[in-house]
Amino acid sequence: MENRLLLCSLAVLVLCVFTSIGREIHKPRNCMEKGQCCTGQNNTCFAHGPRLDRNVNETQCYCDANCLIMGDCCIDFHETCKAQNCKVTEWAGWEECDNPCGIGSRRRIRKVETFPENGGKHCPVLKQRQACVGDGLSEECLQQDLEFQGEELRERGQILPVKYGIFRSSKEYAPWKGILKNLYGRNYNQILKRATYYSTYLITSTRDACFDKADAPWANFLKKGVHVCVECQPTAMDRDRGLRCIGHGVKNMLTEWSAVNVPHCRGEWTMQKPHESGTCQQDNENAFIFI
Incomplete structure (x- = not known):
């Protein structure tokens, strides 16, 4: 019996040795x-x-x-x-503007056909987004136009001379002192998608409080019958009102204006043409900015 056990143990040992050698070889x-x-x-x-x-x-x-x-x-x-580089499909077409009634954004995508392997080149950008403007032709947009115009007609535009606009972007001036504190609102230091726009307004009425102000001689130019250019800069735009300046007016309609930091200096005007992208002439004494 003992001999059988000894032979069995030797067989197992030999098998283990050969298995180990086989593994080394392979x-x-x-x-x-x-x-x-x-x-x-x-x-x-x-x-x-x-x-x-x-x-x-x-x-x-x-x-x-x-x-x-x-x-x-x-x-x-x-x-x-x-190595296998990433391969992608061609760009799909641009989706519709996400705001059919105004400024918004749209996107396009492409898909991965082959993923990278073994150190191949990574996949490029799969999504792109760009600014867009809706066509405004839907019934919803027409209804919004009526609602917005009603809101715009009730607003009063607050203005400063256009020369103060440089204080919004220049680091040479202390922005929170005196009249300059009026230049900054909730959108200060935010990146907005809409560029500066402007329009021309005909002043139809002006209060006497606008004239003969030693500390605000610029208000003397706000006379009845004068055409003024007023621009809306991104810093002054209100997101809740569709990314626009408060009191920017409605074409051929009478709205109100007031001169900032000139007590009781206010009046009425009519916007002469639709808003356009761009700025007023900086050296024009009849050029102003909304705040």
């Missing part, structure tokens, strides 16, 4: 023998063979994409694990 020496190419960094994705960096002191070479950075790829990496 260790993969490159990526092809390993039969594996891995993305990113994968420390288990290695073989036992020569490396591209010819470092004979290391016994392992790697078949993951990160080996290109580490310099420890197996010698056949470029042949066996050929």
Whole structure:
């Protein structure tokens, strides 16, 4: 009985030795023998063979994409694990403007056809967005126009000479002192999509309080019958009112205006033409900005 047990133990030992030797003999020496190419960094994705960096002191070479950075790829990496760049479809058409009644944005997309592998080039941008203006032809827009005009007719535009506009962007001046504090609102330091716009207004009435002010001589130009140019700068635009200046008027309709920091200096005017993108002439004494 003891002899049988001894022979059995010897057989198991021999089997283990041969198994161990077999494993040593069949260790993969490159990526092809390993039969594996891995993305990113994968420390288990290695073989036992020569490396591209010819470092004979290391016994392992790697078949993951990160080996290109580490310099420890197996010698056949470029042949066996050929890089595959990302491939994408053509751009789809632009979607409709997300605001059919005014300024908004629209986007277009493209999709991935082939994802990158083995250190191939990453995928490019898959989404693009750009500013747009809705056509304003829907019934909803027409109704909004009536509502907006009613709101705009009730507003009073507050104005300052156009020369003060430079204080909004120049760092040479202290913006929170005196009359300059009126130049900044909730949108200060925010990036807005709408550019500066302007229009021309005919002053139809002016209070006597506008004239002969030693500390505000610019108010003397706000006389009945005078045409003035008034611009709306992004800093003064109100998001809640559709990204526009309060009191910017309605074409051919009578609305109110007032001069900032000139007590009781106010009046009425009519907007002569639709708003246009651009600015008033900086050296024009009849040019102003909304605040």
